[in-house]
Amino acid sequence: MSITAEQTTDAKAKVPKRHVSRLRLRYTLIGWSFILPNFVGFVLLTLIPVVTVFYMSLTNWNIFGSSQFIGLDNFVRLAGDSSFHSAFGNTLYFAVLHIPLTIAVSLGLALLLNSKLRGVAFFRTAAFFPYITSIVAIALVWNLLLSPQYGPVNQVLGFLGLQNPPGWLTSSDWAMPAVVVVETWRRMGYYMVLFLAGLQTVPRELHEAARTDGANALQRFRHVTLPALRPTMFFVTVMLTIESLKILDLIIVLTDGGPGQATTVIAQFIWTKGFEENQFGYSSAASVVLFLLCLIVTIIQFLWNKRKAV
Amino acid sequence: MKRTSTAVVGIAVAALALTGCSGGGGTASGGDENTLTVSGWSLSTTPEFQLLADGFEAQHDGVTVKLVEYDPTDYNTLLTADLAAGKGPDVITQKEVKYLPTFQQGGQLLDVSDVTLPEGIGGADSYKVDGTAYATPYRQDSWVLYYNKALFDEAGVDYPDGSWTWDDYADAADALKSGFEDAGVKATPIYQHSWQSTVQGFAAAQTGSDLLAGDYGYLKDYYQRVLDLQENGDQVPYNTVMANKLTYQGEFGKQSAAMMPMGTWFTATLVSQQESGEADDFEWGIAPVPQLDDSTTGTDATPVTFGDPTGFGVNANVSDEKAQLAKEFLEYAASEDAAKALAGIGITPALLNDAVTEAYFNVEGTPQDDLSKFALSTHETLPENPADENTAAIQNILNDLHTAVLSGSQDIDSAIADAEGRVANEVG
Numbered sequence: 061m062s063i064t065a066e067q068t069t070d071a072k073a074k075v076p077k078r079h080v081s082r083l084r085l086r087y088t089l090i091g092w093s094f095i096l097p098n099f100v101g102f103v104l105l106t107l108i109p110v111v112t113v114f115y116m117s118l119t120n121w122n123i124f125g126s127s128q129f130i131g132l133d134n135f136v137r138l139a140g141d142s143s144f145h146s147a148f149g150n151t152l153y154f155a156v157l158h159i160p161l162t163i164a165v166s167l168g169l170a171l172l173l174n175s176k177l178r179g180v181a182f183f184r185t186a187a188f189f190p191y192i193t194s195i196v197a198i199a200l201v202w203n204l205l206l207s208p209q210y211g212p213v214n215q216v217l218g219f220l221g222l223q224n225p226p227g228w229l230t231s232s233d234w235a236m237p238a239v240v241v242v243e244t245w246r247r248m249g250y251y252m253v254l255f256l257a258g259l260q261t262v263p264r265e266l267h268e269a270a271r272t273d274g275a276n277a278l279q280r281f282r283h284v285t286l287p288a289l290r291p292t293m294f295f296v297t298v299m300l301t302i303e304s305l306k307i308l309d310l311i312i313v314l315t316d317g318g319p320g321q322a323t324t325v326i327a328q329f330i331w332t333k334g335f336e337e338n339q340f341g342y343s344s345a346a347s348v349v350l351f352l353l354c355l356i357v358t359i360i361q362f363l364w365n366k367r368k369a370v
Numbered sequence: 371m372k373r374t375s376t377a378v379v380g381i382a383v384a385a386l387a388l389t390g391c392s393g394g395g396g397t398a399s400g401g402d403e404n405t406l407t408v409s410g411w412s413l414s415t416t417p418e419f420q421l422l423a424d425g426f427e428a429q430h431d432g433v434t435v436k437l438v439e440y441d442p443t444d445y446n447t448l449l450t451a452d453l454a455a456g457k458g459p460d461v462i463t464q465k466e467v468k469y470l471p472t473f474q475q476g477g478q479l480l481d482v483s484d485v486t487l488p489e490g491i492g493g494a495d496s497y498k499v500d501g502t503a504y505a506t507p508y509r510q511d512s513w514v515l516y517y518n519k520a521l522f523d524e525a526g527v528d529y530p531d532g533s534w535t536w537d538d539y540a541d542a543a544d545a546l547k548s549g550f551e552d553a554g555v556k557a558t559p560i561y562q563h564s565w566q567s568t569v570q571g572f573a574a575a576q577t578g579s580d581l582l583a584g585d586y587g588y589l590k591d592y593y594q595r596v597l598d599l600q601e602n603g604d605q606v607p608y609n610t611v612m613a614n615k616l617t618y619q620g621e622f623g624k625q626s627a628a629m630m631p632m633g634t635w636f637t638a639t640l641v642s643q644q645e646s647g648e649a650d651d652f653e654w655g656i657a658p659v660p661q662l663d664d665s666t667t668g669t670d671a672t673p674v675t676f677g678d679p680t681g682f683g684v685n686a687n688v689s690d691e692k693a694q695l696a697k698e699f700l701e702y703a704a705s706e707d708a709a710k711a712l713a714g715i716g717i718t719p720a721l722l723n724d725a726v727t728e729a730y731f732n733v734e735g736t737p738q739d740d741l742s743k744f745a746l747s748t749h750e751t752l753p754e755n756p757a758d759e760n761t762a763a764i765q766n767i768l769n770d771l772h773t774a775v776l777s778g779s780q781d782i783d784s785a786i787a788d789a790e791g792r793v794a795n796e797v798g
Contacts, residue, residue, distance in 0.1 A: 124450075124473075338450070
């Protein structure tokens with residue numbers, strides 16, 4: 061039995077108007093009560109500070125008292141600040157090394173652990189461990205591992221016949237690659253899980269069809285797996301890019317930006333200028349630059365992805 | 371859409387009101403005129419604050435001193451946040467001199483030039499900006515040379531006698547190294563901690579150089595000496611200190627090193643660690659730090675070293691009555707009575723006279739030889755951090771120089787040239 065349009069209109073007419081509006085108000089309030097705790101937190105802790113940063117970047121505020129509006133002076137100063145140039149270059153250097161390496165390692169792990177191996181659950185868990193390990197513990201252990209004189213890494217390299225192994229965290233040339241290796245090791249488990257989820261969505265029939273057509277493993281990976289993983293790959297790349305551009309915690313505990321300025325990145329520059337030198341206006345200007353950098357790179361990635369999708 | 375915008379603006383205004391973004395004066399103790407709040411850190415392991423609070427209360431009936439504890443690592447950041455929110459303490463402890471100009475320029479500190487300080491107190495000038503005092507010292511640590519008498523005996527090397535220049539120090543390190551090898555002792559002659567002060571503090575004080583001048587050529591000889599000591603195996607390498615996260619308390623307390631330049635705050639730590647068993651039980655002494663040349667060596671001269679005072683300032687937002695009480699607290703903390711009490715728990719007070727020195731060495735576990743007493747009481751201590759708005763930025767740049775040179779990443783000349791260029795380029 062179907063309900064006709066006339067019956068529906070009839071039913072609506074029978075419900076009093078006041079009752080409908082009270083019901084709507086009730087539903088609206090329930091809806092707001094669900095999102096309000098999160099929204100208040102977001103507004104207080106994110107939205108207002110972020111909006112304030114844009115204004116602060118145009119002032120010479122040093123946290124106490126009132127600030128003076130100085131227009132774009134902070135940005136002009138940033139353009140001529142050699143430390144900021146160095147931090148900017150180091151941030152890009154870190155990102156360029158870290159993003160492809162992490163994608164390669166985590167995708168490789170995901171492909172390996174997507175097969176039906178014995179003890180695969182254990183290996184998946186083990187690969188995820190670094191992600192949930194305390195960052196201070198990570199820094200302590202990796203500092204010991206990479207110790208130029210007594211560290212196991214250089215001892216193994218010496219055993220393999222390398223005469224002058226790198227100084228790693230104590231060398232201005234090798235400190236950043238060493239930080240990249242540690243960060244990749246730390247993050248690979250998380251991105252492996254994302255890739256594993258992505259691999260579950262690759263249609264098995266496509267692989268079977270490709271195999272029937274004589275495609276080898278590499279061809280199947282290139283022409284079946286990778287295109288099917290595109291949405292996951294896009295998400296991982298965007299997240300990794302943003303994380304890489306705002307890297308701070310690991311560098312603080314591992315090298316503190318040194319030796320010299322070899323591993324000082326934009327986020328640390330912001331921290332130093334703001335919280336150590338109390339130049340909050342100048343520090344905010346550097347934050348705005350970092351924000352714009354993240355935004356521009358992400359927009360380019362979105363446009364690229366859109367073009368590929370077409 | 372219009373209603374949504376209005377709601378967002380309303381929430382923003384409410385949030386600003388809630389978080390007190392309008393700023394404004396005020397202190398943690400509020401309107402209670404008989405309660406004085408004093409900021410401090412690690413209260414359970416830093417007894418000086420409670421000691422001063424108790425002493426002041428004993429002299430002022432009905433007055434309560436309430437200590438406000440902050441995390442020691444982020445002390446200045448957390449204090450700054452409280453002051454900016456109008457919730458700062460009445461008496462603001464100055465943990466590091468380099469932050470004083472920020473507080474002063476931000477209008478957070480009262481002029482305390484009218485506080486009477488005892489004759490001969492050290493470190494008072496460090497708190498003056500354009501001739502006006504914004505804090506007064508109660509404690510003045512200076513850098514001395516700690517040495518392990520037992521290890522010197524095992525190596526058959528004479529103890530320091532106060533006549534050492536840095537060259538004598540290097541010679542003694544060589545002699546210790548040979549002595550240790552002969553005696554089969556597993557120790558390094560010198561442990562020098564990773565801080566930039568361990569090189570730059572001595573260099574600036576002993577060459578009479580100005581940190582703010584932007585010329586850092588005076589650092590070259592001091593860094594070269596340290597690199598040579600590292601190269602010869604006389605000193606634990608900087609890279610090992612960093613990679614293994616070595617602590618100076620552990621290296622000296624566990625007898626891994628025979629000599630260690632360090633601030634006098636280490637005396638109280640070493641005494642307490644020897645008492646608790648955390649450090650080995652051995653005989654040790656204090657000597658003046660090695661000097662640039664003979665003109666300041668010997669016990670008839672005054673050795674030059676460096677150090678910054680620790681002091682108290684008064685919150686500019688307190689009432690006149692509270693300001694008066696706070697100034698009385700500053701006066702008490704700098705007095706001989708307080709100095710003797712501080713010395714009695716192994717703290718180096720800013721006022722050092724014979725009576726205070728005697729109280730210091732009455733602490734069980736402190737060395738009793740004449741040179742130790744001379745080293746603690748006789749020195750010209752120059753400030754490491756001048757009270758200037760650019761000090762923090764310059765010290766950050768010089769810290770980069772320090773890590774680059776001692777890690778071997780950059781040669782001294784180019785690191786100095788880089789630092790000079792950066793100071794000219796980045797600091798006003």
